[in-house]
Each structure stands twice: as structure tokens, then as C-alpha cells.
Amino acid sequence: MTERNRAIVIGAGHNGLVCAAYLAKAGRDVVVVEAADRVGGAAVTRDLAPGFRVSACAHLSYLLDARISGELELAKHGLKAARANLRTVALARDGNHLSLSGGTLASGTLPDADRAALPGYHAQMLAFARVLGKQHNRRPPRLGGGGRSDLMSAAMLGLDMRRLGRDPMREFLRIAGINIFDVLEETFESPLLKGALALDAVLGANLGPRSNNSVLSLLHRLSGTAIGVTDGLSLPEGGMGAITDALAAAARSSGATIRTGSPVTRITLEGDAVSGVELESGERLTAGTVVSNADPARTLLQLLGARHLETPVAHRIRHFRAKGMAAKLHLALDGLPRFDGLSAENAGERLVIAPDAHYIEAAFDQAKYGRCSSEPALEITIPSVHDRTLAPAGKHVLSAVVQYAPFDPRASTDAARAEFLERTLGVLERYAPGLRTQVVASQLLLPADIEREFRISGGHWHHGELALDQFLMLRPIPGAAQYAMPVNGLYLCGAGGHPGGGVMGCAGKNAAQAVLDAERAS
Amino acid sequence: MKHKEHYRTAVYQTPFHPRTSLLNVRNDWHRWKDYTTATTYFDEALEYAAIRNACAVFDLTPMTKHRITGPDALPFLNRLVTRDVAKIKPGKVGYCVWCDDHGQVIDDGTIFHLREGDYRLCSQERQLDWLSLSAHGFDVSIVEDTHDVAALAFQGPTSCAVLKAIGCQGVEKLAPFSIGYFPFAGTELMVSRTGFTGDLGYELWIEPARALDLWDALFEKGANHGIRPMGTHALEVARIEAGFMQAHVDFLPADQAIRRDRTRSPFELDLARMVDLTKPNFNGRRALLEEQKRGSRYRFVRLDIEGNKPARSSYIYDRPRNGKVIGTVTSAEWSPSAKANIALASLHMPWGRPKDELWAEIYYQRELHWSRVMARCRVVEGSFYDPPRRRATPAADF
Numbered sequence: 001m002t003e004r005n006r007a008i009v010i011g012a013g014h015n016g017l018v019c020a021a022y023l024a025k026a027g028r029d030v031v032v033v034e035a036a037d038r039v040g041g042a043a044v045t046r047d048l049a050p051g052f053r054v055s056a057c058a059h060l061s062y063l064l065d066a067r068i069s070g071e072l073e074l075a076k077h078g079l080k081a082a083r084a085n086l087r088t089v090a091l092a093r094d095g096n097h098l099s100l101s102g103g104t105l106a107s108g109t110l111p112d113a114d115r116a117a118l119p120g121y122h123a124q125m126l127a128f129a130r131v132l133g134k135q136h137n138r139r140p141p142r143l144g145g146g147g148r149s150d151l152m153s154a155a156m157l158g159l160d161m162r163r164l165g166r167d168p169m170r171e172f173l174r175i176a177g178i179n180i181f182d183v184l185e186e187t188f189e190s191p192l193l194k195g196a197l198a199l200d201a202v203l204g205a206n207l208g209p210r211s212n213n214s215v216l217s218l219l220h221r222l223s224g225t226a227i228g229v230t231d232g233l234s235l236p237e238g239g240m241g242a243i244t245d246a247l248a249a250a251a252r253s254s255g256a257t258i259r260t261g262s263p264v265t266r267i268t269l270e271g272d273a274v275s276g277v278e279l280e281s282g283e284r285l286t287a288g289t290v291v292s293n294a295d296p297a298r299t300l301l302q303l304l305g306a307r308h309l310e311t312p313v314a315h316r317i318r319h320f321r322a323k324g325m326a327a328k329l330h331l332a333l334d335g336l337p338r339f340d341g342l343s344a345e346n347a348g349e350r351l352v353i354a355p356d357a358h359y360i361e362a363a364f365d366q367a368k369y370g371r372c373s374s375e376p377a378l379e380i381t382i383p384s385v386h387d388r389t390l391a392p393a394g395k396h397v398l399s400a401v402v403q404y405a406p407f408d409p410r411a412s413t414d415a416a417r418a419e420f421l422e423r424t425l426g427v428l429e430r431y432a433p434g435l436r437t438q439v440v441a442s443q444l445l446l447p448a449d450i451e452r453e454f455r456i457s458g459g460h461w462h463h464g465e466l467a468l469d470q471f472l473m474l475r476p477i478p479g480a481a482q483y484a485m486p487v488n489g490l491y492l493c494g495a496g497g498h499p500g501g502g503v504m505g506c507a508g509k510n511a512a513q514a515v516l517d518a519e520r521a522s
Numbered sequence: 523m524k525h526k527e528h529y530r531t532a533v534y535q536t537p538f539h540p541r542t543s544l545l546n547v548r549n550d551w552h553r554w555k556d557y558t559t560a561t562t563y564f565d566e567a568l569e570y571a572a573i574r575n576a577c578a579v580f581d582l583t584p585m586t587k588h589r590i591t592g593p594d595a596l597p598f599l600n601r602l603v604t605r606d607v608a609k610i611k612p613g614k615v616g617y618c619v620w621c622d623d624h625g626q627v628i629d630d631g632t633i634f635h636l637r638e639g640d641y642r643l644c645s646q647e648r649q650l651d652w653l654s655l656s657a658h659g660f661d662v663s664i665v666e667d668t669h670d671v672a673a674l675a676f677q678g679p680t681s682c683a684v685l686k687a688i689g690c691q692g693v694e695k696l697a698p699f700s701i702g703y704f705p706f707a708g709t710e711l712m713v714s715r716t717g718f719t720g721d722l723g724y725e726l727w728i729e730p731a732r733a734l735d736l737w738d739a740l741f742e743k744g745a746n747h748g749i750r751p752m753g754t755h756a757l758e759v760a761r762i763e764a765g766f767m768q769a770h771v772d773f774l775p776a777d778q779a780i781r782r783d784r785t786r787s788p789f790e791l792d793l794a795r796m797v798d799l800t801k802p803n804f805n806g807r808r809a810l811l812e813e814q815k816r817g818s819r820y821r822f823v824r825l826d827i828e829g830n831k832p833a834r835s836s837y838i839y840d841r842p843r844n845g846k847v848i849g850t851v852t853s854a855e856w857s858p859s860a861k862a863n864i865a866l867a868s869l870h871m872p873w874g875r876p877k878d879e880l881w882a883e884i885y886y887q888r889e890l891h892w893s894r895v896m897a898r899c900r901v902v903e904g905s906f907y908d909p910p911r912r913r914a915t916p917a918a919d920f
Contacts, residue, residue: 272802306659307594307601310623310805315655479623486808 005029006287007515008277009256010264010303011455011494013041016293017247017258018508019493019515021072023291024254026516031285032256033277035263035455038241039248041293042454042461043503045241049441051392052332055240057445057454058461059328059381059399060086060350062233063224063502064243065136068509072250079246082238083386084231087349090196091431095341098192099349102225114188121187121197126226128172129219131160132499133227136506139482139514140473140498157472177468180218181209181357191356198357199377203401204461204501206325208364209357213467220466220500233350235383239390243503267292267303273488277303289489289515293508295456295463296320296476296496304487313486316477320496321465322458324447325367327405329378329424331398332391332441336382337432348385353378353427360403367404371411372420372446376402376427395440400424407447407459417446462501463494472498483507483514491515533558536583537672537733541741545751552754555648555668557584560753567858569756573719574859574907576748577678579740580757582725583733586648587668590641594660599633599641602656602805604788606798610635615699615716619788619796620652621806625813626776626785627793628652629769634701634714646769652777656805672733676740677723677760679911679920680747685713685724686919687743688736693724694916707735715917718757720764722911722918762855762864763907765824767791772822772852772866786868787813790820821874824906825851825882827863828897832856833882838867842881842896848873851882859907865899874901 005028009020012034024030038044042057061081069075087106090098098108103122105115134156141154161169175183180201184194198209201218208214225232236242248258263280267290276286292299296317300306306314336347354360354377363373380400384391391397402424409416421444429435447459456463464470473481476496483491493511495501534557536542542560550561559581563569572578590599599607603618610616612635619630631645643649650666657664676685685693690704696715704711709732717723728736741749761768769775776785787810788797797810827833832854839845849869857864865882873880880899885892911918 269802272807301659307597308803310803310808311601311652311656312623312805314658318658487803 006031007289007291008033008285008287009291009293009493010267010277010299011035011041011293012039012244012248012258012260013293013494014043014244014247014503014505015494015508015511016041016291017244017251018068018072018505019291019293019512020256020258021247021251021254022509022512023515024251024256026512030251030256031287032251032258033262033264033279033285034258034260037261039258039260040241040244042456043240043244045239048330048397048443049332052395052397052441053239053390054330054397054399055383056330057328057450058240058503059383059401060233061231061236061240061243061503062221062229063504064229065224065505065509066228066230067137068505069230072247074243074246074250077246077249077253079242080237081231081234082236082383083348084234086233086235088196089342089346089349089351090192091339091342091351091353092192093355093430097341098190098196099346100196110193111189114190114193117187118193124168124171125218125222127164127168128176129222129226131164131172132219133223134160135472136223136227136499136504137510139510140475142482143473143478175215176219177212178215179210179212180214181361183215184209184357195354195356195359196352198360199352199354199379202360202364202403203379204324204326206321206323206460206465208361208368210361211364213465216468216471217466221502223499224502224504235381235386237387237389239383239387240503247505264303266305267299267490269308269487274490289491291491291493291511291515293494295322295458295494296492297322297457298455299492300485304490308487310486313477313480320476321467321470322460322463322496323407324450324456324458324460325364325404325406326461327372327402327420327447328445328450329398329400329402329421330443331439333396333398333435333438334440335394335438336385336396337398337435337438339432347382351378351380353380353431364404367406370406370409372405372409372416372423373403374423376404376420376424378402378424378427402444405446407451409446413446413448417444417449420444420446461495463496466500471500475500483511484518534669536581537730538581538583538674538737540734541737542581542751550753554584554754555586559584560751562753562755563751566753566755569750569752570759570858572748572750573678573721573752573756573760575679576750577676577681577684577744578750578752578756579737580675580677580752582673582675583671584668585673586645586666587671587673588643588645588649588653589665589667590643590653590662591639592660592662593639594662595639595641598657598660598662599643600801601660601803602653603633604797604804604806604810606801607633612636612638613701615701615714617796619791619793621788621810622776623805623809624776624782624785625787625806625809626779627773627788627791628776630767632716636701636712647775670730672728672730672736674726674736674740675717675719675723675757676726677717677719677721679722679918680744680749681723682917683919684740684744684747684749688739696724696917697915698913707732707739711736718764718766719760720766720905720907720912721760721909722914759855759858762853762866763857763859763905765866765905767822767866768853772868783819786820786822787818789813789818790822790868792822818871820849821869821871823867823869823874824902824904825865825867825880825899826902826906827865827882827884827899829884829895830856830863831884831886831895831897832863833865833884833897836865836882836884838869838873838899839881839883839896840873841879842898845881848880857906862906863897864906876901
């Protein structure tokens with residue numbers, strides 16, 4: 001009854017599509033079922049207002065795996081950068097902004113010591129990030145499994161660290177688990193510089209600069225650049241949806257079927273193995289393999305059901321930390337915002353509002369206790385500067401990550417959203433006076449909105465906090481970190497597995513490999 | 523315990539304490555879970571003799587009890603334990619074990635299917651935490667009601683006659699592992715034909731307020747049937763004769779083990795019959811399937827040992843001299859009823875096969891002088907003492 005050769009992929013996010021494409025290339029009969037009316041998941045371009053389009057969740061590409069883009073021929077399927085290698089501009093109230101391009105100061109003034117230390121800091125972080133980047137395409141080793149491939153991948157991880165050299169390896173081990181605030185304090189003087197660098201370490205995370213694991217979070221963010229992501233920090237033409245459109249085209253051209261508007265209500269079982277999925281329409285699809293791009297909690301607790309797992313597995317999944325803290329702001333503007341001291345051409349760079357690391361930490365403190373930050377930190381892009389497909393001529397669209405907003409605010413979500421939008425516009429206006437008058441339409445997505453709209457439990461970009469206890473062979477949980485879940489035929493291919501979030505695709509590819517390896521072994 | 527001040531009481535007395543304390547002429551007590559409980563009342567050997575020749579009463583109240591109800595009670599229990607609970611029909615009782623996700627036994631106990639969909643789970647250890655963790659995703663209510671149910675084990679050949687005399691009409695028709703309900707002292711007395719002695723016997727369950735009425739009725743009507751109270755020591759001899767294992771003695775609860783090799787799977791406790799791998803999911807199933815493939819580490823055996831010196835805590839060797847240690851004895855007694863020197867033991871695989879030579883190294887003391895003897899052991903299947911009256915239905919009066 002169950003069709004052995006068929007694989008169902010739940011969710012057409014980037015990882016689901018990557019997985020579908022690789023499975024289809026390997027000759028599997030692949031059906032992707034997506035709840036939304038279009039593909040993309042959290043890498044999607046949506047209408048904001050008539051004529052305005054915006055990357056509705058993820059808004060920058062910096063992790064997309066080069067090997068995957070090459071193997072799936074994403075360029076051939078229409079993916080191209082509207083602008084590659086964005087600089088980062090740390091906005092200053094007084095207009096003395098800092099413009100950073102990797103480890104070099106492109107413009108602005110820094111104390112001599114900072115100017116001297118910056119390239120070394122950047123190079124070292126990239127070297128460390130490279131250790132993580134090299135794990136992206138490997139299945140994490142199974143602890144105590146003792147299999148040859150497990151030993152190999154554990155050995156490779158060790159070797160990658162050893163190759164850093166003795167002193168850098170010591171430094172890597174010293175800082176990997178600590179917080180970015182302390183590391184920056186050791187290295188730099190300029191508050192503005194420290195603020196901008198600290199923000200990189202906490203974007204999308206439920207962490208403040210003084211939280212442990214913020215260095216790890218930074219290294220994860222840099223890991224794509226470290227292993228040579230094409231285009232660096234970039235804006236795809238057509239928004240982030242262009243990536244998933246290209247992936248969908250690649251999957252289809254390999255023979256995969258993609259069905260949108262088809263929410264899955266449950267994963268069906270026959271004995272101890274999956275037998276397919278049931279859709280909201282009542283339709284049942286049968287397959288011997290079900291790969292879920294949904295987050296771990298949704299996949300295992302909602303679609304499968306805790307009763308089909310053993311107690312400790314269900315317990316660990318329930319305690320997988322997955323509450324998002326990042327909100328997403330979208331503004332349709334009738335003109336280019338005028339940031340004090342910033343030329344119009346630089347308005348298209350990546351702008352950050354984080355005047356110092358304390359500012360971010362103070363913002364985090366409030367959210368930690370259930371309130372939206374009164375002075376949020378922001379990562380802003382105005383992609384329409386480079387990409388005229390996103391807004392009518394002369395008009396612009398602004399997309400910003402705003403931190404922090406708790407997943408479950410003390411106030412009602414509606415009240416918190418309205419107040420946070422107001423505060424965020426207030427902060428923006430300090431740097432771009434008159435911005436409010438340019439706003440044609442606005443949208444603020446709190447983590448609870450992200451959960452609802454993108455079907456990510458907890459509204460966390462990475463499907464779950466990226467921290468040492470939820471990393472590599474512990475992601476999402478020990479014993480189920482090699483994509484195969486503890487139910488026969490069920491796999492996880494999303495950011496909840498190794499190597500985690502960011503629009504990268506490696507989890508999808510590795511999961512496809514795990515499916516194919518398991519079939520070969522059986 | 524529902525009241526907030528419970529922690530002020532270090533050790534509880536059971537509802538039977540006003541009677542047990544009078545009968546405990548040796549004033550010999552120990553602590554069982556939160557309760558003070560009799561080790562021996564007057565003479566261990568005579569208390570034991572009552573179990574096998576008359577009837578004996580054991581205060582079972584401290585045993586951990588849980589009430590499990592709700593629409594998902596059955597699927598919840600089936601995910602919890604290794605056997606198929608659907609086979610335990612209403613009015614029936616089943617022995618069971620439950621495992622962690624490594625397939626290692628956390629505890630053993632009994633499931634009472636009191637009435638349709640209404641279950642009682644009795645366990646050796648406190649299990650509320652594990653049961654609550656396991657309840658996620660099930661529509662089930664779990665209440666630990668140890669303190670709300672007074673319980674007695676009433677064991678021995680004349681037990682049925684005494685129950686009839688206190689008003690349990692038709693109790694003789696109860697088959698082993700069955701439950702009956704009888705009106706008693708204005709309340710309901712639940713009687714299950716269960717026990718830890720391997721003999722004809724019952725367990726009696728009643729609301730605490732009526733506990734003394736039950737005790738008094740048993741001793742009044744039992745006077746001519748040789749009724750005696752029994753303490754833990756007498757019960758211990760009977761349970762080893764029956765071949766029953768006990769947590770913390772014959773196996774270590776997996777959730778309390780620090781060292782992985784100290785725990786045992788059901789297969790390693792001779793409980794394969796308690797494992798139904800055709801159930802699609804239960805705690806430990808994946809690990810047990812794996813164990814089936816790669817083989818178990820240990821074998822649990824019942825041993826009949828030469829001589830009359832109990833092999834307590836003995837090492838088991840593969841030959842009498844210059845042999846190697848292949849296991850240890852976990853429980854040992856001289857069996858007065860089987861007239862045999864018996865033991866329960868855990869052996870490393872593959873030992874314990876029919877033709878294997880097994881030798882127990884027994885240390886014993888005579889007038890403070892220690893001696894050592896190597897005694898040959900024979901593996902025995904089933905109980906050491908298994909009288910037909912244990913299963914005969916209707917139960918006879920004797």
C-alpha cells in the first residue's frame with residue numbers, strides 16, 4: 001500500500017525544496033506539500049501594498065551554500081543578486097557613521113587602536129567560523145554510535161579545529177561558549193563599533209550580547225562567508241523569494257511535484273513506520289518516506305503526536321528552546337528615507353542601529369521579562385535601492401529586523417504590536433527625521449505573528465536557538481540529530497536540524513543524503 | 523498527600539497502625555517509602571509458616587498506587603509499559619514492567635483494570651514524575667493515591683475461607699489476577715486475587731476510614747483459621763520461593779542508575795513474555811528491537827544450590843576452582859517449603875544455558891568463624907514452590 005519509492009516533503013521552505021530537488025535527482029518520486037499558497041516558507045517575497053513587495057521574513061542572503069547553488073543550477077533557474085557584498089553602516093546619532101566592509105573600515109572615524117585591531121578580529125572570527133562552515137555539509141556524528149562514518153565526522157571536526165593551529169585553537173575553545181560582549185570589550189574601544197559587531201551576534205537569537213552562546217551565534221552567521229558563499233551579504237533580485245523560486249524550479253525540473261495550498265494535518269503511521277500524510281482537505285498521500293521541513297515541535301508533537309514517540313524523546317522535543325525574540329518591520333515608503341549624514345547611495349547598504357552593546361543588552365533585558373524593548377536595535381535594508389522590481393519608480397520598501405520582542409508578551413499581542421511599531425518608528429525617526437511622513441503602508445510581525453504566518457513554532461528564525469546545547473549532534477535533540485527521527489521513515493530537513501537556520505540549504509541536502517543512505521543500507 | 527504541612531511528618535503511620543503496633547511485640551519496624559512498617563511481629567519463621575499453612579496479613583498500604591483514568595488511559599498505559607495492556611480486561615490485573623528509551627527497566631508493578639477505562643498502577647518506586655512526563659499528548663488523568671487507599675495482602679491457604687466469613691460471598695470464584703467488589707462496613711471492599719507469595723491469596727483495598735473495621739473482621743473471623751500478621755521478612759522468604767524479583771534488590775531502577783551497565787532490560791530479567799514488540803510504540807521498544815538483534819548482556823536465572831547455606835551476595839563461577847566470575851546472586855534464602863537452597867541470580871551472557879556448570883561461592887559464619895564453600899548450582903524454571911491451590915478456582919477452604 002505504501003509506495004516505497006515515494007517521498008513526501010512537508011513544507012516548501014528552502015530546505016524542503018533543496019531536499020526535494022536532491023531526492024528527485026536521485027530518482028525518487030517526490031511530492032512537496034506546502035500549506036501556504038506559494039513556495040518559500042520564511043524565504044519568501046510577498047506583497048506589502050499595491051506595487052510594493054518585500055522579503056517577508058528572512059531579508060538578506062549570506063549563508064546560501066555555494067555547492068548547492070551550483071549543483072542545483074540556481075543561476076540557470078533565474079537566481080541573481082540585485083546587489084552583492086553589502087557593506088554595513090553603523091548609524092550614529094551625530095551622523096558620524098561607520099561603514100564597514102568585512103574587516104576594513106570603508107569610511108568613518110575610529111580610534112587608532114580599533115582601526116588596528118579590526119582586521120585581525122575579523123580574520124580570526126572568519127577562521128573560527130570556517131570550522132563551523134566546514135561542518136555544514138556533514139551529517140553530525142552520532143555520540144557513542146561507534147559507526148565508521150560517525151567516527152570519521154567526529155574526527156574531521158576535531159581535525160578542523162586542530163588545523164587552526166595551537167594558539168587559535170585555544171582561543172576558539174575559550175570564546176566559543178562565551179558572550180560577544182566580553183570579547184568585544186577585550187578588543188575594541190568605540191561604542192558604535194562594538195554595538196554594530198555585537199548586533200551581528202544576536203540577530204534572530206534569544207540572546208543579548210552578554211548571553212553565553214552569542215559568540216557561537218556570530219560564528220554561525222559568518223560561517224557562510226567563511227567558506228566562500230557566492231556574493232557575500234547579498235540581496236537577491238526579486239527578494240528572498242527569488243531563492244526559493246529558483247529552488248522550486250530546480251526541484252520541478254528534476255521531477256518533483258510541488259503542491260501549494262495543501263496544509264498537512266497529520267503524519268500517518270502503519271505499525272511503527274510512517275505511511276504518508278493526511279491533508280487538511282482530508283486527502284491522504286501515501287509514501288514510505290516523509291521528510292519534514294517543519295520545525296521539530298510541529299513535526300513531532302503536532303503532526304506526528306507525542307504518543308508515537310518514547311517519553312524522553314517527546315520530553316526533549318518539548319524542551320527544545322525555540323522562542324523567537326526578533327520582530328520584522330516592513331514599510332512601504334513614497335520616497336527614499338533621508339538618514340542624517342548618509343548619502344543616498346549608501347542608504348542601500350545594510351544599516352544598523354545599535355549605538356553600543358549596552359544599548360542592545362538593555363533592549364534584551366526588557367524582552368527577557370515579557371516586554372518589547374523601548375529602544376529596539378535594528379538591522380535595516382532598503383532593497384528597492386538596488387532592485388526596482390520591489391517598489392514603483394521613485395518609491396521604496398524598507399525591511400528591518402527589530403529586536404527585541406518576546407514571543408509571549410505580557411500585554412496582548414495586538415497591544416504589544418501597536419506599541420512596538422510606534423517605538424520602532426520613533427527610533428528610526430531619530431536617524432531619519434521625517435520618515436513617518438513617507439510611510440504609505442506598514443507591517444510589524446512579532447514572533448507570534450511569525451509563528452502563525454510562517455508556521456514556525458515559537459517564531460524563531462532558526463526553528464530553535466542556536467546554542468551549544470542545541471548544536472551539531474545535539475540538534476534538535478541528542479539521539480535524533482542525524483535527520484532520521486525515531487519513527488521509521490520520518491526525517492527532519494529544516495533549520496531545527498544541523499547546521500541550523502539562515503537560508504543555507506544544507507539541512508535539506510544532508511537530510512536527502514540521510515534518506516538515500518538509509519535506503520541503500522536497508 | 524494533599525495537605526500543605528505534609529513535610530512536617532517524617533514518617534507516616536498507616537491506617538492499620540493502631541492494630542499493627544499492638545501486635546508488633548518485637549517492636550521491630552523499618553521505613554518503607556514514607557511509612558513505618560513491621561519487619562517482624564513476633565517470629566519470622568512462624569509468620570512465614572502462616573503464609574503457607576494458614577493465613578497471614580501484611581500491611582500493603584505504603585505500596586505506591588496511581589489512579590489512571592480518562593479517554594486515553596489505555597493508549598497511555600500501552601505506551602508506558604512493554605506488554606499489551608489491551609489484554610487486561612476490566613476486572614483483571616496484569617503484572618508489567620516499564621522501560622526508559624534505552625530499553626532498561628525503570629520499575630515493575632501491577633495494572634489493575636478496575637472498571638472499564640479506570641486503572642490502578644501499583645509500583646515499587648515513586649513514579650509520578652515519569653508518569654506525568656509520559657502523559658504529554660494523552661488525554662489522561664494521573665493521581666497518586668497511595669495515601670487514600672488502605673491495602674492489605676491476605677495470603678495463605680485459609681484466606682478464602684476467612685474472606686467468605688467476613689461477608690465476601692462468592693469470593694472463591696475469583697480466578698487468579700481477577701478483581702471482585704463486596705459491600706463491607708457500609709463501603710466497598712475491593713478484593714483482588716493477587717499477591718507476592720506465590721500462594722492462594724488476596725489483596726484487599728478499602729477506604730482508610732474503614733481500615734480498622736476490615737482488620738478487626740479478619741482477625742475475628744480468622745481466629746479459628748490460624749490468622750497471623752506477617753512482616754517484611756516473612757514475605758521476603760515467600761517472594762523468593764515464588765521467584766518474584768524486587769526493585770533495588772534484583773535489579774536497579776534505570777532512572778536511578780549512574781552506570782549504564784548496572785541496569786537490566788526486560789529480556790535480561792527473564793521477562794521476554796512481558797514484552798510485546800508487535801505494539802507499534804512503547805518506551806524502550808526501539809532499544810529492545812536492537813537488543814534482540816545484537817543480543818542481551820545478562821541472563822536472569824533461578825538457582826537451586828547444593829547444601830543448606832544461603833548464597834547471599836555470592837559470586838557465581840564457571841568452575842569450582844580457578845574459574846572466572848560469571849555473575850552474582852541477587853536474592854537467596856533457604857526455602858522451608860521447597861526444602862531447597864534457592865537463589866535468584868544475574869549471569870553474564872551466555873552463561874546459564876542448560877549444560878553450563880555454575881558454582882556459587884558461599885561465605886558463612888559459625889560462632890564468628892567465617893568459612894567458604896563452593897556449591898554447585900542448577901538452573902530452575904519457574905517458581906521454586908508452586909502449590910496447585912495457587913491457581914485452583916474455585917478456591918478451596920482448607
